[in-house]
Amino acid sequence: MLLTGALITPWVGAAFIVLVGHFPNLRESVTLVCSVILFGFILALAMTVMSGGTASLDFFEVFPGVSISFSIEPLGILFALVASSLWILTSIYSIGYMRAHNERHQTRFYVFFAIALASVTGIAFADNMLTLFFAYELLTLSTYPLVTHSGDAQSIRVGRTYIGLLLGTSLGLQLLAILWTWQIAGTLDFQDGGILAGNVSDAMAGLLLVLYVFGIGKAALMPFHRWLPAAMVAPAPVSALLHAVAVVKAGVFTVLKVVIYIFGLDLLTSIEMGQWLLYAAAASVLIASLIALKQDNLKARLAYSTISQLGYVVVGALLANAAGIIGGGLQIGMHAFGKITLFFCSGAILIASGKTQISQMRGLGRTMPITMTAFMIGALSVVGLPPMGGLWSKWFLGLGALEGGHIAILVVLLISSMLNFAYLMPIPIRAFFSPGERVANGEIREAPTACVIALSLSAIGCIALFFFPQPLFDLLRMIPLTTK
Amino acid sequence: MILNQLPILQVVLPLLAAPLCLLLKNSTWATWLTAVTSWLTFFVAVFLLQQTLEIGSQSYSIGGWTPPWGIEYRIDALNAFVLLFVSAICAIVATASGPSVIREIGRDRAYLFYCCFLLFETGLLGVVATGDVFNLFVFLEISSLAAYVLVSFGRDRRALSAAYRYLILGTIGATFYLIGVGLLYQATGTLNFSDLATRMPLLEDSRTIRAAFAFITVGIALKLALFPLHLWLPNAYAYAPSIVTALLAGTATKVALYILLRIFFTLFGSNFSFGTLPVDVIIMPLAVAAVFVGSAAAIFENDVKRMLAYSTIAQIGYMVIGISLATVTGLTGGIVHMFNHAVIKTALFLSLACAVWRVGPVTMDAIAGLGKRMPLTMGAFVLAGMSLIGVPGTAGFVSKWYLVTAALERGWWWIALVMVVGSLLSIVYIWRVLEAAYFRPVSEGAPTGEAPLLMLLPTWTLVATTLYFGVDTRFGVGMARLAAESLLGLVP
Numbered sequence: 001m002l003l004t005g006a007l008i009t010p011w012v013g014a015a016f017i018v019l020v021g022h023f024p025n026l027r028e029s030v031t032l033v034c035s036v037i038l039f040g041f042i043l044a045l046a047m048t049v050m051s052g053g054t055a056s057l058d059f060f061e062v063f064p065g066v067s068i069s070f071s072i073e074p075l076g077i078l079f080a081l082v083a084s085s086l087w088i089l090t091s092i093y094s095i096g097y098m099r100a101h102n103e104r105h106q107t108r109f110y111v112f113f114a115i116a117l118a119s120v121t122g123i124a125f126a127d128n129m130l131t132l133f134f135a136y137e138l139l140t141l142s143t144y145p146l147v148t149h150s151g152d153a154q155s156i157r158v159g160r161t162y163i164g165l166l167l168g169t170s171l172g173l174q175l176l177a178i179l180w181t182w183q184i185a186g187t188l189d190f191q192d193g194g195i196l197a198g199n200v201s202d203a204m205a206g207l208l209l210v211l212y213v214f215g216i217g218k219a220a221l222m223p224f225h226r227w228l229p230a231a232m233v234a235p236a237p238v239s240a241l242l243h244a245v246a247v248v249k250a251g252v253f254t255v256l257k258v259v260i261y262i263f264g265l266d267l268l269t270s271i272e273m274g275q276w277l278l279y280a281a282a283a284s285v286l287i288a289s290l291i292a293l294k295q296d297n298l299k300a301r302l303a304y305s306t307i308s309q310l311g312y313v314v315v316g317a318l319l320a321n322a323a324g325i326i327g328g329g330l331q332i333g334m335h336a337f338g339k340i341t342l343f344f345c346s347g348a349i350l351i352a353s354g355k356t357q358i359s360q361m362r363g364l365g366r367t368m369p370i371t372m373t374a375f376m377i378g379a380l381s382v383v384g385l386p387p388m389g390g391l392w393s394k395w396f397l398g399l400g401a402l403e404g405g406h407i408a409i410l411v412v413l414l415i416s417s418m419l420n421f422a423y424l425m426p427i428p429i430r431a432f433f434s435p436g437e438r439v440a441n442g443e444i445r446e447a448p449t450a451c452v453i454a455l456s457l458s459a460i461g462c463i464a465l466f467f468f469p470q471p472l473f474d475l476l477r478m479i480p481l482t483t484k
Numbered sequence: 485m486i487l488n489q490l491p492i493l494q495v496v497l498p499l500l501a502a503p504l505c506l507l508l509k510n511s512t513w514a515t516w517l518t519a520v521t522s523w524l525t526f527f528v529a530v531f532l533l534q535q536t537l538e539i540g541s542q543s544y545s546i547g548g549w550t551p552p553w554g555i556e557y558r559i560d561a562l563n564a565f566v567l568l569f570v571s572a573i574c575a576i577v578a579t580a581s582g583p584s585v586i587r588e589i590g591r592d593r594a595y596l597f598y599c600c601f602l603l604f605e606t607g608l609l610g611v612v613a614t615g616d617v618f619n620l621f622v623f624l625e626i627s628s629l630a631a632y633v634l635v636s637f638g639r640d641r642r643a644l645s646a647a648y649r650y651l652i653l654g655t656i657g658a659t660f661y662l663i664g665v666g667l668l669y670q671a672t673g674t675l676n677f678s679d680l681a682t683r684m685p686l687l688e689d690s691r692t693i694r695a696a697f698a699f700i701t702v703g704i705a706l707k708l709a710l711f712p713l714h715l716w717l718p719n720a721y722a723y724a725p726s727i728v729t730a731l732l733a734g735t736a737t738k739v740a741l742y743i744l745l746r747i748f749f750t751l752f753g754s755n756f757s758f759g760t761l762p763v764d765v766i767i768m769p770l771a772v773a774a775v776f777v778g779s780a781a782a783i784f785e786n787d788v789k790r791m792l793a794y795s796t797i798a799q800i801g802y803m804v805i806g807i808s809l810a811t812v813t814g815l816t817g818g819i820v821h822m823f824n825h826a827v828i829k830t831a832l833f834l835s836l837a838c839a840v841w842r843v844g845p846v847t848m849d850a851i852a853g854l855g856k857r858m859p860l861t862m863g864a865f866v867l868a869g870m871s872l873i874g875v876p877g878t879a880g881f882v883s884k885w886y887l888v889t890a891a892l893e894r895g896w897w898w899i900a901l902v903m904v905v906g907s908l909l910s911i912v913y914i915w916r917v918l919e920a921a922y923f924r925p926v927s928e929g930a931p932t933g934e935a936p937l938l939m940l941l942p943t944w945t946l947v948a949t950t951l952y953f954g955v956d957t958r959f960g961v962g963m964a965r966l967a968a969e970s971l972l973g974l975v976p
Binding site: 063 | 870873874875876877882884885888889892893900901904905907908911915919922923955956957958961
């Protein structure tokens with residue numbers, strides 16, 4: 001019942017948005033109401049899981065033994081909670097941003113946004129790999145019109161990269177992996193302890209893992225990361241929710257699901273290829289951070305930072321121990337709050353001052369104090385410093401690396417944190433402390449109120465997650481890591 | 485009583501309606517006559533399928549002459565299924581044809597067009613229903629001759645040379661087939677499929693039989709447009725009237741593929757075709773080449789109709805790959821793709837027919853901004869295009885699923901890779917159309933407005949069908965599996 005509600009709400013929302021498309025106020029109220037209802041459903045589902053309950057929903061059999069079906073489990077709940085709570089904030093933010101920026105085709109924008117969220121819910125609650133794959137591809141296709149929203153020559157080019165890499169990796173590698181899994185295991189259900197154990201040789205399992213990890217292009221593991229910086233031409237709310245939270249987190253979430261429920265940690269530890277992929281992910285973390293250092297465009301820098309931070313989740317998954325999985329799961333939530341704050345801020349800066357380059361942002365703290373404070377909080381959280389929620393995910397990832405005896409990975413994590421600090425912190429510091437261009441009367445010119453509210457709330461979220469991370473721990477500890 | 489006559493009714497209905505069109509000499513009446521006849525044929529096919537599912541395969545003796553002396557019509561799971569979708573596509577295309585035919589062929593010649601349409605349908609259904617190799621040749625020629633004329637109806641003068649080339653190559657194909665049939669008759673003294681099949685194991689070493697096999701295979705491969713015998717197809721599709729392209733794409737190549745299945749599995753038996761003779765070793769590389777050559781040519785094509793024609797060549801490659809795997813899963817994949825592709829390509833070409841109705845020849849320039857000018861038409865094209873790519877949730881995904889699974893089952897890695905890469909290439913050419921239609925600015929004074937509802941409704945019906953069969957696979961895959969099992973002799 002609750003599950004049906006959660007899955008259907010965004011679709012109903014999309015339908016209503018189409019119906020009332022000609023009345024902007026009504027349309028945006030529908031989006032907002034819809035996001036709140038969705039969050040309510042998912043919160044109720046989270047309660048169900050915490051109290052040990054289950055819920056599942058079977059639609060129809062697509063192939064013999066594989067059906068479109070949904071169920072709830074802790075990791076999916078976490079992902080859905082993060083995405084739906086941030087959808088509320090993004091809805092508030094969009095109202096301010098889209099109007100202030102005079103964007104065209106706003107109805108289309110809100111409709112595809114709702115469909116994208118429907119896909120995310122589908123991914124979060126998928127009960128087997130086929131269902132997840134259906135929702136995964138729907139997410140790719142429904143976000144394409146959002147990424148190419150402006151419809152100019154640049155957006156066509158970007159759209160090609162976006163669709164080429166995302167459809168290419170998924171239809172090219174991931175589908176092959178899924179079919180092969182089906183071939184080997186005879187099922188695609190997500191089962192505790194995995195479905196592959198005992199059926200595959202080490203080499204085959206290694207190849208499968210490679211196909212999965214790179215085939216899940218949304219995880220943006222290098223060298224299949226190009227779509228993410230490219231997608232930054234999209235309007236700020238799209239970058240914020242989809243490319244800091246929904247789409248990219250759908251990618252790493254899928255990696256975690258595959259590792260936990262398809263391979264199983266026991267099998268994964270025994271695969272030699274797992275080590276190499278772990279180092280590949282670590283390399284992705286470092287290289288993306290280095291590239292981020294020299295980006296002057298704020299959104300591009302944030303995009304590379306996202307690639308690097310996604311690498312953390314993949315690292316956590318491939319560490320193949322409890323702490324790694326908890327760290328990876330936490331990173332989904334913590335990074336989402338931190339990064340969405342940063343993207344909200346970058347959009348707010350664009351609207352209020354028209355600035356996109358970091359070099360122009362000296363002294364901006366004086367005209368946009370709230371925005372830049374929120375930016376500071378978000379940046380600290382992404383770096384992983386107290387008192388921000390980002391600390392916890394880094395903490396557990398470090399523990400996981402130690403537990404697995406991967407000192408090199410621990411070193412990479414530390415270096416990367418320093419790099420994060422180096423490319424993020426100078427922005428708010430210069431904004432507050434370096435003398436910028438003098439603004440007439442020193443007046444304060446913030447972005448529209450809706451935007452400011454949204455970015456303040458998400459910044460507060462970052463701090464709140466530091467003090468009250470317990471529910472997330474509880475949720476993640478419930479993930480069954482071995483066969484019952 | 486009439487239920488016993490269904491197998492022949494199927495063929496007789498359009499055959500009788502064809503000369504009626506000539507007598508009517510009125511385009512409106514001819515349109516309606518064709519549509520009504522095609523729908524009747526479709527309902528006959530539905531009944532036939534139902535009968536086959538209930539009582540198994542059935543035999544019908546023409547004129548009461550018992551086989552193997554008389555001509556036998558034999559309906560089993562495979563041809564009941566093929567009859568169903570071929571007649572369905574004929575019916576849907578006939579329904580949609582009115583406005584397009586009047587605009588592209590003209591009111592004065594329309595009744596001639598419909599006469600050929602019905603003859604073409606007669607030929608196709610006859611080929612599929614018959615259980616006699618020579619009778620098959622007769623119907624094959626009826627459908628082919630009608631097809632040559634249909635292609636030559638094209639507005640563009642180049643349609644004539646395209647039809648001529650099609651005629652020459654098609655006739656060579658038919659002749660090869662006939663030579664093969666002659667050799668078979670010489671060696672066995674019979675023309676009946678099941679009779680031939682029972683005699684075949686004794687004659688496996690006969691050089692005559694092997695020569696017959698080679699002639700028939702090459703002849704049908706020509707009709708099927710299997711690479712490298714595909715040269716007639718792109719121009720014939722590109723310059724034929726849009727409705728004819730939709731009709732040919734959904735039916736003619738599928739029926740040729742059906743013949744190939746019958747020849748390989750029913751007539752000669754899979755042991756002979758794939759065991760004694762290395763057919764798979766020959767046609768699989770050709771099919772793989774078809775996937776690449778067809779897709780690559782499609783990517784560089786500027787005319788959307790031609791582009792889809794090349795894509796058809798690639799898709800035929802997929803079906804042949806499925807067949808040459810010669811396993812239940814492989815055949816299921818091949819047959820289900822035959823069905824799915826028939827629906828998808830007809831939907832695509834019908835949506836192009838809508839576009840042609842409004843803007844004329846559909847080059848990339850002509851369709852600039854068509855997403856805004858004809859939203860329903862382009863919407864249909866995009867959804868059907870997704871199905872062609874094989875996006876999950878569409879019929880194309882289902883066929884790809886089975887084909888790749890079949891390749892993995894046999895442990896043929898590289899074939900699985902070929903199919904995956906092929907679908908990536910299809911993203912490229914579908915996306916070119918999509919970008920032109922949705923991102924290129926509309927030029928001043930470009931014709932704008934939707935096609936008539938009479939064309940849009942059938943197009944969207946097909947689109948809805950491919951989406952439906954993408955999630956509910958019971959019918960398509962169930963029928964294909966049944967057919968595959970009966971072809972491989974696993975069920976009586």
